[in-house]
Amino acid sequence: MKAIKIVSHNHIQEFLDFPGRLLMNDPNYIRPLDQDIEQVFDEKKNKFFRSGECERYLFVNDIGETVGKIAVFISKKYKQSQPTGGIGFFDCINDQKTADFILNFAKSELQQKGMEAMDGPISFGERDKFWGLLIDGFSEPLYGMNYNPSYYKTLFENYGFQIYFNQLCFGRKIHDPVAENFLQMHARISKNKNISAKRMKVKNLKKFAEDFTEVYNKAWASHGEGKQLSNFQTLKLFTTLKPVINEHISWFVYENEKPIAVWMNIPDLNQWFKYLNGKFSLWQKLKFLFLKTFKTNKKMVGLVFGVVPEWHRKGIDGYMIWEGTRHFRKTTSFEDYEMQWIGDFNPKMIKIAENLETEVTRKLATYRFLFDRAKEFERHKIL
Incomplete structure (x- = not known):
């Protein structure tokens, strides 16, 4: 298996197309707009490039078939208790060894840049789009919301990721x-x-x-x-x-x-x-x-x-x-009403959602992996 840095138009197209092939039999999958994803990686349109850097990669097997992809990035705006990089736009076949190879590659890239942890899957941008791993409530995603196969949770947690915070969506019938x-x-x-x-x-x-x-x-x-x-x-x-x-x-x-x-x-x-x-x-x-x-x-x-x-x-x-x-x-x-996600670290906003007489409709998670495995893991502070 090898990593291919995305530099050509064909690479970009494969980065965009691969999730659709992976999820072609999932009736709930809705392909995001290509232009929305590409804006994340456009230095002219994404202000996060002013204080950060981002690369994305395809991963192919020995016969040249795409088996995974990922974006790896750092941002000075992403201030955490230790220098923390980000990974996002992760997609992978249902194989732990392949996932481990991809995640180890991302870890190595971030370590070389002085990072001590990685959060993911997150976006190289604000939290309003492409943030978190879907772990419960596999229905059609809202616009700008990540959607993934259910086995991604196992791939992440077997690798050693822990939930930094849960992202809760609330909804009700009109x-x-x-x-x-x-x-x-x-x-x-x-x-x-x-x-x-x-x-x-x-x-x-x-x-x-x-x-x-x-x-x-x-x-x-x-x-x-x-x-x-x-x-x-x-x-x-x-x-x-x-x-x-x-x-x-x-x-x-x-x-x-x-x-x-x-x-x-x-x-x-x-x-x-x-x-x-x-x-x-x-x-x-x-x-x-x-x-x-x-x-x-x-x-x-x-x-x-x-x-x-x-x-x-x-x-x-x-x-x-x-x-x-x-x-x-x-x-x-x-007929249906659903709210964008609220972090479980924000009880005030959760209370507002509950006051609307809603129920949790789906749950995503922002995971964290500490490179120093002996360091004590801490969840997101309650606001």
């Missing part, structure tokens, strides 16, 4: 009964004439971006690894989402026109992208527009739910949930 206490909160808050709820509309995108930024920075920036957002950053994000925004499913709450809560949702893009086989050229874009217009999407994804601190425990969450739910039940065809 038309399941809403908790009675939410209805009571709604009835009570509705009597306050200073409180109002508004659904997000594209024509006022700039205003809603500013309102989102205000709520986000108050509700999350003080939490552990939270970051302050600027209005420019949020507007850029909202503009990117504009083609897929559904004006019935994202809600804001105001006190005298001052934003105090937000519940941001979008349709699950994978329910359309699964028909494109990873491609997004002009023809696929036209097909996407056709699907978006005529193919009913029955799943929506929760991106953000939060209330500013001064309104915690006052019923605003129940008010917003019922305002939004009773509206999009009537105006949309969505």
